Amino acid sequence: MLVPIRHLALAVTLCCALVVGPTAYADSRSAPQDTRTASQPSPSPSPTEEERRLAKTRFVVDAGLAAGATHEWIVKPFKAGKFAKGHHGRTMALVKAGLAGAFAYNRLKAAVADAEADPALSKALAPLTASIEDLKDLPHEFHKSDSPDATVNRYQDVVDKVKAAGASAGAQVQDQVPSPQQLLSSP
Numbered sequence: 001m002l003v004p005i006r007h008l009a010l011a012v013t014l015c016c017a018l019v020v021g022p023t024a025y026a027d028s029r030s031a032p033q034d035t036r037t038a039s040q041p042s043p044s045p046s047p048t049e050e051e052r053r054l055a056k057t058r059f060v061v062d063a064g065l066a067a068g069a070t071h072e073w074i075v076k077p078f079k080a081g082k083f084a085k086g087h088h089g090r091t092m093a094l095v096k097a098g099l100a101g102a103f104a105y106n107r108l109k110a111a112v113a114d115a116e117a118d119p120a121l122s123k124a125l126a127p128l129t130a131s132i133e134d135l136k137d138l139p140h141e142f143h144k145s146d147s148p149d150a151t152v153n154r155y156q157d158v159v160d161k162v163k164a165a166g167a168s169a170g171a172q173v174q175d176q177v178p179s180p181q182q183l184l185s186s187p
Contacts (some may be wrong), residue, residue: 055117056171062114063166066107067159068177073100078152098139099183101155105135106186108162115169124165131158 073096077083082093112129115121135158138151163173 058114062111064176066104068175069100120169124169
């Protein structure tokens with residue numbers, strides 16, 4: 001079966017974007033950036049009660065968006081067989097899954113940062129930081145794998161553990177499905 005060159009070029013471009021995009025973004029975010037000026041005070045060593053309360057709220061929103069993106073654009077399409085070779089719409093499903101994976105990774109990292117202001121959340125999420133960090137490599141593993149079910153299960157497992165950690169610290173996380181525009185505009 002011959003495949004037109006433009007289809008191959010599109011497939012190669014999308015695969016590269018799925019593999020390189022989340023990793024390049026994560027590397028650019030890990031670079032230290034000190035934007036404080038001499039007139040700005042340094043952050044206080046202990047957060048105020050309002051910062052703690054807002055930390056839980058921010059955590060719930062960020063973790064909820066990560067959970068919603070994972071479920072809506074990774075888990076559901078996988079269970080529906082949309083990632084199978086030869087499935088009509090497979091390329092678009094994979095592109096959405098790649099964007100959702102990068103978005104979920106970004107929101108989970110933000111949720112961990114939010115949790116640092118709340119001692120209970122910080123303690124509950126401490127064991128999960130390595131698992132969250134491992135998510136940035138999953139799009140590459142998904143692409144290489146003949147059986148992507150382990151990759152999909154890892155995404156779901158990490159999200160479920162973050163939700164459970166939030167619940168144990170008094171921050172119930174509900175899935176919130178982000179819009180496609182939110183996926184594309186994720187910082």
